[in-house]
Amino acid sequence: xxxxxxxxxxxxxxxxxxxxxxxxxxxxxxxxxxxxxxxxxxxxxxxxxxxxxxxxxxxxxxxxxxxxxxxxxxxxxxxxxxxxxxxxxxxxxxxxxxxxxxxxxxxxxxxxxxxxxxxxxxxxxxxxxxxxxxxxxxxxxxxxxxxxxxxxxxxxxxxxxxxxxxxxxxxxxxxxxxxxxxxxxxxxxxxxxxxxxxxxxxxxxxxxxxxxxxxxxxxxxxxxxxxxxxxxxxxxxxxxxxxxxxxxxxxxxx
Amino acid sequence: xxxxxxxxxxxxxxxxxxxxxxxxxxxxxxxxxxxxxxxxxxxxxxxxxxxxxxxxxxxxxxxxxxxxxxxxxxxxxxxxxxxxxxxxxxxxxxxxxxxxxxxxxxxxxxxxxxxxxxxxxxxxxxxxxxxxxxxxxxxxxxxxxxxxxxxxxxxxxxxxxxxxxxxxxxxxxxxxxxxxxxxxxxxxxxxxxxxxxxxxxxxxxxxxxxxxxxxxxxxxxxxxxxxxxxxxxxxxxxxxxxxxxxxxxxxxxxxxxxxxxxxxxxxxxxxxxxxxxxxxxxxxxxxxxxxxxxxxxxxxxxxxxxxxxxxxxxxxxxxxxxxxxxxxxxxxxxxxxxxxxxxxxxxxxxxxxxxxxxxxxxxxxxxxxxxxxxxxxxxxxxxxxxxxxxxxxxxxxxxxxxxxxxxxxxxxxxxxxxxxxxxxxxxxxxxxxxxxxxxxxxxxxxxxxxxxxxxxxxxxxxxxxxxxxxxxxxxxxxxxxxxxxx
Numbered sequence: 007x008x009x010x011x012x013x014x015x016x017x018x019x020x021x022x023x024x025x026x027x028x029x030x031x032x033x034x035x036x037x038x039x040x041x042x043x044x045x046x047x048x049x050x051x052x053x054x055x056x057x058x059x060x061x062x063x064x065x066x067x068x069x070x071x072x073x074x075x076x077x078x079x080x081x082x083x084x085x086x087x088x089x090x091x092x093x094x095x096x097x098x099x100x101x102x103x104x105x106x107x108x109x110x111x112x113x114x115x116x117x118x119x120x121x122x123x124x125x126x127x128x129x130x131x132x133x134x135x136x137x138x139x140x141x142x143x144x145x146x147x148x149x150x151x152x153x154x155x156x157x158x159x160x161x162x163x164x165x166x167x168x169x170x171x172x173x174x175x176x177x178x179x180x181x182x183x184x185x186x187x188x189x190x191x192x193x194x195x196x197x198x199x200x201x202x203x204x205x206x207x208x209x210x211x212x213x214x215x216x217x218x219x220x221x222x223x224x225x226x227x228x229x230x231x232x233x234x235x236x237x238x239x240x241x242x243x244x245x246x247x248x249x250x251x252x253x254x255x256x257x258x259x260x
Numbered sequence: 261x262x263x264x265x266x267x268x269x270x271x272x273x274x275x276x277x278x279x280x281x282x283x284x285x286x287x288x289x290x291x292x293x294x295x296x297x298x299x300x301x302x303x304x305x306x307x308x309x310x311x312x313x314x315x316x317x318x319x320x321x322x323x324x325x326x327x328x329x330x331x332x333x334x335x336x337x338x339x340x341x342x343x344x345x346x347x348x349x350x351x352x353x354x355x356x357x358x359x360x361x362x363x364x365x366x367x368x369x370x371x372x373x374x375x376x377x378x379x380x381x382x383x384x385x386x387x388x389x390x391x392x393x394x395x396x397x398x399x400x401x402x403x404x405x406x407x408x409x410x411x412x413x414x415x416x417x418x419x420x421x422x423x424x425x426x427x428x429x430x431x432x433x434x435x436x437x438x439x440x441x442x443x444x445x446x447x448x449x450x451x452x453x454x455x456x457x458x459x460x461x462x463x464x465x466x467x468x469x470x471x472x473x474x475x476x477x478x479x480x481x482x483x484x485x486x487x488x489x490x491x492x493x494x495x496x497x498x499x500x501x502x503x504x505x506x507x508x509x510x511x512x513x514x515x516x517x518x519x520x521x522x523x524x525x526x527x528x529x530x531x532x533x534x535x536x537x538x539x540x541x542x543x544x545x546x547x548x549x550x551x552x553x554x555x556x557x558x559x560x561x562x563x564x565x566x567x568x569x570x571x572x573x574x575x576x577x578x579x580x581x582x583x584x585x586x587x588x589x590x591x592x593x594x595x596x597x598x599x600x601x602x603x604x605x606x607x608x609x610x611x612x613x614x615x616x617x618x619x620x621x622x623x624x625x626x627x628x629x630x631x632x633x634x635x636x637x638x639x640x641x642x643x644x645x646x647x648x649x650x651x652x653x654x655x656x657x658x659x660x661x662x663x664x665x666x667x668x669x670x671x672x673x674x675x676x677x678x679x680x681x682x683x684x685x686x687x688x689x690x691x692x693x694x695x696x697x698x699x700x701x702x703x704x705x706x707x708x709x710x711x712x713x714x715x716x717x718x719x720x721x722x723x724x725x726x727x728x729x730x731x732x733x734x735x736x737x738x739x740x741x742x743x744x745x746x
Contacts, residue, residue: 015683018734019693020727025734041738046683052676054632054651056658060680067684092651146633179591183631188672188719190629192284195723196595197631226724229709 009077010040014085015047021218027245050088055185065096073108078116083148083216086118120157130160135248137167141210145217171208182223212238269418269599273618276602278625283600296597299427306534323523325643328579338481338514345484349546351556359389362561375471377401381498383475385508387604405494414441420598423532423584428597472502476509482517485545489538499542505553512578527641531583564617573652579642586636608636612649627653671715697729704728
């Protein structure tokens with residue numbers, strides 16, 4: 007099976023270790039992974055900030071880059087939510103029929119990572135080992151837009167040595183919200199403080215998620231507040247195996 | 261609670277401060293935040309249980325959504341039907357294009373009754389048109405009779421929630437207000453004692469004031485009836501004791517058939533207060549000789565609603581049945597409470613309704629007062645896609661700002677324009693990453709993290725650190741890997 011990795015703009019710049027983990031994980035599962043170097047951004051930041059014209063351009067670019075790809079895998083649920091939830095409206099408004107058709111054909115082949123593993127590859131046990139106490143943060147777009155449901159939990163349940171601890175008020179937003187975090191910085195920080203309290207109460211070693219954006223937000227506060235907890239993308243947990251656990255020390259520390 | 265205690269609250273969207281500023285003010289009030297979080301957790305807990313026991317919840321939501329959508333698509337027809345049936349039953353229907361017209365209509369009606377005082381129940385719309393200060397200026401004193409509204413009126417506070425207006429006030433604060441304003445020095449904060457005090461205060465009003473103003477939860481086109489739901493029975497008093505009743509309702513409140521109420525009421529009580537059924541549901545049709553008010557007027561208010569109706573994406577805003585589930589579920593509201601929204605309509609629904617009612621000329625910060633987490637859409641009993649409308653309104657605000665050449669030098673907007681230029685080409689994107697990485701080094705401390713950033717970044721680093729940029733980004737790693745394996 008061939009799949010193309012859409013790493014997303016912020017993972018490319020800030021969290022390359024997540025991309026490397028996806029490569030390691032999917033190649034281990036026998037997927038021939040490709041990477042189109044022309045990719046940049048899905049356009050969510052612009053769309054959600056009111057810059058619709060700019061979001062159009064990026065949405066069009068995404069479709070043009072990936073229209074001939076067998077599968078697109080994205081390790082960021084909020085970017086997939088953008089593609090699934092907002093692209094149709096954008097293309098409708100743009101009134102470009104050819105583009106709309108290309109997108110309609112591409113959309114069913116765009117997968118968030120946990121969807122790709124469970125729905126497409128049909129695996130839950132990906133042969134990983136991560137002997138730590140871990141809390142899973144269910145990011146809003148993964149829960150409410152993509153309806154990921156039990157998928158991440160099913161994957162985590164099969165990780166050897168991993169102890170999963172539930173976060174109270176699990177489905178409450180961490181307050182990141184893209185440019186919301188700087189446009190309404192104080193409110194965002196208050197939401198973050200409440201979330202951090204819930205996450206810290208788990209006494210987990212790691213907080214994981216399918217969105218590095220939430221983890222960047224949570225991890226930034228953990229670092230600021232000297233909370234003895236690290237954040238790590240779920241892909242990095244799944245990529246860790248018993249064999250390479252010592253060769254590839256876990257990188258996540260945002 | 262009083263203005264002196266924690267500053268002036270302005271719920272007039274034309275003059276209220278922008279959301280971030282107003283929110284900061286509320287965030288600095290620990291007592292208010294504690295009250296709000298506690299009240300919301302109680303309501304949410306009850307709602308969760310009652311929604312879970314309803315196996316057809318999603319089907320009910322779908323039905324309500326379809327009823328409300330159908331009404332909005334045929335609003336003129338149903339309003340005319342309501343007018344006809346209500347008139348036939350002895351009611352008088354008035355139409356008000358805007359707040360000013362509604363106010364003067366109501367004032368005229370009250371003057372015809374020689375009213376110097378009027379009792380009021382369940383009418384947020386009257387706050388939308390700022391009726392009380394207008395009546396006061398014209399020599400008519402309005403008395404609120406909903407318990408929460410009494411607390412606010414006596415305490416000179418403002419509502420912070422559309423179902424529980426005094427949600428931000430706790431019991432001991434209520435005791436203080438009642439003791440001070442009713443002259444009850446020995447009042448305790450025992451709920452029974454507090455409600456007794458309110459009852460004594462209210463009975464005298466109910467029995468002596470023959471004119472009332474109410475809102476409406478639904479107007480039923482088929483029968484010309486009006487429905488009001490409430491928990492206390494004070495509404496029932498207001499709706500039955502007076503000689504003259506004036507009902508003020510937004511034009512979107514109409515539903516087609518009597519039986520549609522069945523769907524709406526099941527959803528409303530569970531969503532609003534976490535009850536299977538609200539304690540009091542009052543329904544009346546025109547006037548009945550010898551029973552209840554003998555004069556009945558309905559004022560149908562547009563006040564910007566028909567222009568919302570004209571826009572296909574925004575139209576869904578008017579499906580709202582004012583249950584407040586969205587604000588109870590909202591993580592932003594949970595932190596700030598309702599006053600930060602600078603409007604009688606707070607929370608997610610307020611964030612989309614208020615700027616539209618203001619014709620997008622005021623309250624432009626409200627569509628941005630959301631992290632777009634989608635909790636509001638998830639709980640909305642009539643399935644209003646609030647995040648979708650928020651994003652639509654954000655685009656409208658930005659388009660306006662562009663036309664007026666506002667915010668050209670706003671660092672965030674400059675950043676977004678630059679980012680858009682970079683994202684249009686991988687080459688530019690990669691070059692910018694190289695530059696950015698070197699720039700970020702200036703701010704990266706020895707621990708490998710950025711603790712303090714300039715400009716927009718400072719908004720981030722006021723409470724969070726940011727990990728320093730890695731020396732090799734993903735696409736570079738991929739390219740290098742390709743070379744090595746060859």
